[in-house]
Amino acid sequence: xxxxxxxxxxxxxxxxxxxxxxxxxxxxxxxxxxxxxxxxxxxxxxxxxxxxxxxxxxxxxxxxxxxxxxxxxxxxxxxxxxxxxxxxxxxxxxxxxx
Numbered sequence: 775x776x777x778x779x780x781x782x783x784x785x786x787x788x789x790x791x792x793x794x795x796x797x798x799x800x801x802x803x804x805x806x807x808x809x810x811x812x813x814x815x816x817x818x819x820x821x822x823x824x825x826x827x828x829x830x831x832x833x834x835x836x837x838x839x840x841x842x843x844x845x846x847x848x849x850x851x852x853x854x855x856x857x858x859x860x861x862x863x864x865x866x867x868x869x870x871x872x
Contacts, residue, residue, distance in 0.1 A: 780869035783833040786860040790831045796848045806834040817861035
């Protein structure tokens with residue numbers, strides 16, 4: 775697989791199934807997923823506790839550059855489809871795979 779971009783998708787775990795569906799729809803079936811991740815971002819702290827409920831999922835996806843925009847557009851559609859907007863960040867950087 776020729777990959778020159780690496781996307782990190784950080785999303786509240788409740789929206790993870792929708793994000794996974796986007797990856798499947800776009801044929802991005804090579805990824806690494808970390809589940810039950812705590813953190814603090816724009817939507818507050820996520821620590822999986824009674825005081826700071828919820829956790830995050832982080833996905834790392836390597837892809838050709840031309841796949842980035844369709845991915846970002848679809849993920850924004852997912853984010854915007856919720857009544858209460860889930861926390862979601864997409865970080866894209868250059869990538870070299872060996």
